Amino acid sequence: MKEKLRKVYDNHELLRLGTMDLEGFVNVRSVDFTYDPENLSHIYFTTFKATNKVKELSQDNRVYIVIDKSADSIEALSQIKYVRGLGKAYEINEPEQARKAMGLLLTKYPFLTDLPGDPSMMGLYRIELEQVKITDNSLGFGHVDIMDF
Numbered sequence: 001m002k003e004k005l006r007k008v009y010d011n012h013e014l015l016r017l018g019t020m021d022l023e024g025f026v027n028v029r030s031v032d033f034t035y036d037p038e039n040l041s042h043i044y045f046t047t048f049k050a051t052n053k054v055k056e057l058s059q060d061n062r063v064y065i066v067i068d069k070s071a072d073s074i075e076a077l078s079q080i081k082y083v084r085g086l087g088k089a090y091e092i093n094e095p096e097q098a099r100k101a102m103g104l105l106l107t108k109y110p111f112l113t114d115l116p117g118d119p120s121m122m123g124l125y126r127i128e129l130e131q132v133k134i135t136d137n138s139l140g141f142g143h144v145d146i147m148d149f
Contacts, residue, residue: 018064019056034104041149043127044101061088085132092124
């Protein structure tokens with residue numbers, strides 16, 4: 001199951017990040033992401049510090065994620081694999097951990113070096129997943145495997 005999770009991480013570009021807004025409603029947005037190859041429960045993303053997601057995470061760091069992609073035919077849909085998971089997000093403040101996370105992000109998304117503004121405007125986050133559900137339609141539509149961390 002770990003290899004299947006790794007393949008989804010490697011073959012998908014965006015993560016849908018669900019947080020709770022300040023009124024208690026779910027707020028979902030897409031973020032570029034990467035993962036720690038030594039610990040599949042750790043996912044990294046960066047964002048501008050002035051975003052609503054940063055405000056929301058400072059109030060309630062619980063997150064729900066979806067890593068998926070669309071299908072353009074029934075054949076493609078019958079082979080699709082995607083991940084849903086829940087966990088908590090933490091801002092990374094330790095220099096060594098920040099270097100590791102940024103290195104992984106820049107390897108996957110080299111264009112991030114061209115983000116506008118000063119790097120101090122950015123926050124770096126680690127999601128620590130508690131559980132993932134891996135849907136694998138190649139094993140039957142809606143087939144789900146659950147992995148706890």
